[in-house]
Amino acid sequence: MNRILLFCFLLILASCNTVEKVSPSVFFAGEIVNPTSKYLVLHKGEKAIDSVLLDANNRFSFTFDSIPRGLYSFNHAPEHQYVYLEPGDSLMIRLNTVDFDESLVFSGKGESINNFLIDLFLGNEKEELLVRRTYNALEADDFRNKINSLREKRLEELQNIKMEGNLSDEAYNIGVASVNYTYYNYKERYPFDHRKFNKEKKIAKLPEDFYNYRKNINFNNHQLNYLRPYYNFMRSHFGNLSYMTCSHKCIIKNNEVKNKLHYNKHKLKLIDSLVIEKELKDNLFRNVAIDYLLKTNDLSKNNESFIKEFHKLSKNNRHIKEIDNLYTGIKNIQPGNKIPNIVVTNSSGSSVALQDITKDKKVIFYFWSETNKKHYLSTFKRISQLKARKKGYTFIGINFKTQEDNWKTIINSNNLNDKFQYRADSFDELSENLIVYPLNKCIIAKNGIIVNAFSNIYDRF
Structure with missing residues (x-):
C-alpha cells in the first residue's frame, strides 16, 4: 500500500512539473472590409517576409512553421499597422479600411498584447492633443506629475x-x-x-x-x-x-x-x-x-x-x-541648372519632356495626387488665384500615383484645362529628380532653366 501511495504521489508531482509544450507554428489571418489593395504584406522591420492575395471574401491567412517572436507589421496599401507574434499564436483580425486603425480588433491566442498596443496607439492620438493644448502650458513639476x-x-x-x-x-x-x-x-x-x-x-x-x-x-x-x-x-x-x-x-x-x-x-x-x-x-x-x-x-x-x-x-x-x-x-536642381529632362504624359497619351514644356516660356510646375483629395482641391484653388496674379507664367500640373482614368476624371470634374496637365508614370523617378517635398512645393523655370526649385505655392514669388 505504501508503495502504491508513493507511486501515486510521484506521478502527481511529475504531472504538476510538466511544462506545457507550445507549438512553434504561427497562424495569422483575418478579414478586410472595403479593401484598398488585392494584397496584404507582412514585414519584419523593413523586409517583406511574405504576402498573400485576398480571397473572394476579402480574407487572408498566413501560416508559419516557425518565426522569431517579436514585432512585425502588416501592410494593406496605403495603410499599415504592427502586430506582435510569437510561437503558438493563432491570431485573427478584422478591420474596415474606412477607419483602418479605429476598426482594428484582434482575437484568438495573442490578442491581449496586440489589443493593448492598438488601444495605446489610439489613446495616444487623443492624449497628445491634451498634452499639446493643456499640459504644455504647465510648469515643469506640474507637467511631470x-x-x-x-x-x-x-x-x-x-x-x-x-x-x-x-x-x-x-x-x-x-x-x-x-x-x-x-x-x-x-x-x-x-x-x-x-x-x-x-x-x-x-x-x-x-x-x-x-x-x-x-x-x-x-x-x-x-x-x-x-x-x-x-x-x-x-x-x-x-x-x-x-x-x-x-x-x-x-x-x-x-x-x-x-x-x-x-x-x-x-x-x-x-x-x-x-x-x-x-x-x-x-x-x-x-x-x-x-x-x-x-x-x-x-x-x-x-x-x-x-x-x-x-x-x-x-x-x-x-x-x-x-x-x-x-x-x-x-x-x-539648383538655380541656373537645366530642369531635369523627365518625360511625362499629356492627356492625349503622348510623351513630353519637361525641357520642351518650359521652352520659350516662364513656367511654374506644381504637383498633386489622387491619394490626397484635400490637398489637390486646395492646390487647384490656390493655382486659380495665382493665375490671376501671375499673368506672365504658365502653370503646369504634374500628377503622380494616380491611374490614368482617375486622373482624367479629376481633371474634368474640376474644370481644369487638360492642355496644362501632365502625368508622371514613375513617382520614384519624379521624386528623385525633382524632390517632390513638401506637397505644396512648386518649381519655377524660365526657358528650361531653373529659377527656384524649392518654392511653395503659398509663398510670395
Missing part, C-alpha cells in the same frame, strides 16, 4: 493583463516599452513645446531630476527598433540633446538654430557616440539626413560638407544609396 499619472495608469492596465496570465515576458516587455517611451517622449519635447505655447523667449529652467528616466534608456534593444513610441522618442531625444549641448558654433539666436549645418553634424556625432544597435543607428542617421537635406534648403557647399560627414560616420549604412540620390537630386 500629469505625465507620470498617465503613464502609471497605462502600466497598471498592462500589469492587470499580465496577472490574468495572457502575456509572455517578452510581450509584457514590449508593452512596458510602448508605455514608457510614449511618456518619455512628451518630456523630451516639453521644454520646446512649453516655450512655444507660452510664447516665451527662453527655454524654462527644469528641475535637476526632470530627465531621470534617461538613466533607463536602452540604445541596444533590437526588438524595439520598429516600435513607434521608441523610435519617436529617439528622434526627440537627439534633437533635444543636440540643441541643449551644442556649442556656440550652432549660433542659436532667439532660440532658433541658425547654423543648421553644424547643428545637424552635431546630431550625427551624438547618435554615433550613444547608439549601439546598428539598425537603429542607420535609421536615425537617415532621419537626420532627410530632415536636413529636404527641409533646410542650405547652400550647396554646406550640403556637400554634411554628406561628407554622413559618409564618415555612417559607413555601410543601408540607406546610403537613398541619401546619395537625394543629395544628387538636390544638387541638380
Whole structure:
C-alpha cells in the first residue's frame, strides 16, 4: 500500500512539473472590409517576409512553421499597422479600411498584447492633443506629475493583463516599452513645446531630476527598433540633446538654430557616440539626413560638407544609396541648372519632356495626387488665384500615383484645362529628380532653366 501511495504521489508531482509544450507554428489571418489593395504584406522591420492575395471574401491567412517572436507589421496599401507574434499564436483580425486603425480588433491566442498596443496607439492620438493644448502650458513639476499619472495608469492596465496570465515576458516587455517611451517622449519635447505655447523667449529652467528616466534608456534593444513610441522618442531625444549641448558654433539666436549645418553634424556625432544597435543607428542617421537635406534648403557647399560627414560616420549604412540620390537630386536642381529632362504624359497619351514644356516660356510646375483629395482641391484653388496674379507664367500640373482614368476624371470634374496637365508614370523617378517635398512645393523655370526649385505655392514669388 505504501508503495502504491508513493507511486501515486510521484506521478502527481511529475504531472504538476510538466511544462506545457507550445507549438512553434504561427497562424495569422483575418478579414478586410472595403479593401484598398488585392494584397496584404507582412514585414519584419523593413523586409517583406511574405504576402498573400485576398480571397473572394476579402480574407487572408498566413501560416508559419516557425518565426522569431517579436514585432512585425502588416501592410494593406496605403495603410499599415504592427502586430506582435510569437510561437503558438493563432491570431485573427478584422478591420474596415474606412477607419483602418479605429476598426482594428484582434482575437484568438495573442490578442491581449496586440489589443493593448492598438488601444495605446489610439489613446495616444487623443492624449497628445491634451498634452499639446493643456499640459504644455504647465510648469515643469506640474507637467511631470500629469505625465507620470498617465503613464502609471497605462502600466497598471498592462500589469492587470499580465496577472490574468495572457502575456509572455517578452510581450509584457514590449508593452512596458510602448508605455514608457510614449511618456518619455512628451518630456523630451516639453521644454520646446512649453516655450512655444507660452510664447516665451527662453527655454524654462527644469528641475535637476526632470530627465531621470534617461538613466533607463536602452540604445541596444533590437526588438524595439520598429516600435513607434521608441523610435519617436529617439528622434526627440537627439534633437533635444543636440540643441541643449551644442556649442556656440550652432549660433542659436532667439532660440532658433541658425547654423543648421553644424547643428545637424552635431546630431550625427551624438547618435554615433550613444547608439549601439546598428539598425537603429542607420535609421536615425537617415532621419537626420532627410530632415536636413529636404527641409533646410542650405547652400550647396554646406550640403556637400554634411554628406561628407554622413559618409564618415555612417559607413555601410543601408540607406546610403537613398541619401546619395537625394543629395544628387538636390544638387541638380539648383538655380541656373537645366530642369531635369523627365518625360511625362499629356492627356492625349503622348510623351513630353519637361525641357520642351518650359521652352520659350516662364513656367511654374506644381504637383498633386489622387491619394490626397484635400490637398489637390486646395492646390487647384490656390493655382486659380495665382493665375490671376501671375499673368506672365504658365502653370503646369504634374500628377503622380494616380491611374490614368482617375486622373482624367479629376481633371474634368474640376474644370481644369487638360492642355496644362501632365502625368508622371514613375513617382520614384519624379521624386528623385525633382524632390517632390513638401506637397505644396512648386518649381519655377524660365526657358528650361531653373529659377527656384524649392518654392511653395503659398509663398510670395
